[in-house]
Amino acid sequence: MHFTEKEMVFSNIILAWYGTNKRALPWRNTLDPYRIWLSEIMLQQTRVAQGTPYYHKFISAFPKVEDLANADEEVVLKLWQGLGYYSRARNLHATAKIVVEKYGGTFPNTYKELLTLKGVGDYTASAIASICFNEAVPVVDGNVYRVLSRYYGIDLPINSPEGIKEFKKLAVKAMAPKNIRDYNQGIMEFGALQCTPQKPDCQTCPLNSGCIAYNNDRIGSLPVKLKKAKVKHRYFNYLVVVDANNQTLVQQRTGNGIWQQLYEFPLLESDREVALTEVSKSAPEILGVKEDAEVYLFNDKNIVHKLSHQHLHTKFWIVSTTTILENGVPLSTLPEYPVPVLIADFINTFKI
DNA sequence: AATGCGGGGCC
């Protein structure tokens, strides 16, 4: 292996910077693969500040991987509620079961084997392998893309196949294989705290003299990222039925799309807004209640729930019926179901 | 090679 001086300088500065600037995060006091894995899954596309409370909740509820494996999926999803990207929770649960059943409760200890686990891709396998087992594999996350693209002046789009390949190669060259555990965490921490997306602190940056972006006034234009698709607008009409026993109906989302396995009220989706008369006409049949049900709109203005690629224009319709629901659940039990934030917010404000 | 998948914080 050959190291150029530039790469030695880079990794050494990252290591030195990390030594004096690293935060005391809850998963930094352990090398337990279970805890590292849990933290890494939670932090995928998620800020440390948002993920941290969930890490504590999960460690408290499931101290060992066996505890997680033995839990009901619904309990796992309920604890995950609000963190988003719910496939992570389902894959987390599935992987816990595999680790227990196939690996006897001990996580695999190589990048290659870790990569076979559900929800564990190149980044996460590298993170676990390097942090827990000192395997010399570089992590490439959003922070690393930003730091490398700026320091080395690389303008390949970080979300293009070619860019992903090139940055991975560069990451291999730039890393400190003998101190991979600290180097990997260090470059991410550096990206999170010093070389930030907006207004990086270049004045105090220990890498600024060798930083191509900084020295060519290109900080604001690196990294390069291809634009994503436009947001799609959807119109959700939730039918919140209330029967004479204060019961309502909920259902689990199945199939493809958002919020798989989470609960919601019976949903009437349309390509544009619908009026009270239309809802009044169709609600009884959808819900299986008498025609004389009374329908009124709960939220005067649309609630616009924003996801990355979708804006959900939502109305909650209260359907009051004298019918006693066969499959109804007490309104008081609604807080027990794993639901999307859109539904959780409604439940919190809907008090009869 | 593209697209879908959450929610929140910051500007």
Add this chain to the structure above:
DNA sequence: GGCCCAGCATT
């Protein structure tokens, strides 16, 4: 309103 966040799976 746009961007980004310790990315992954699917097509």
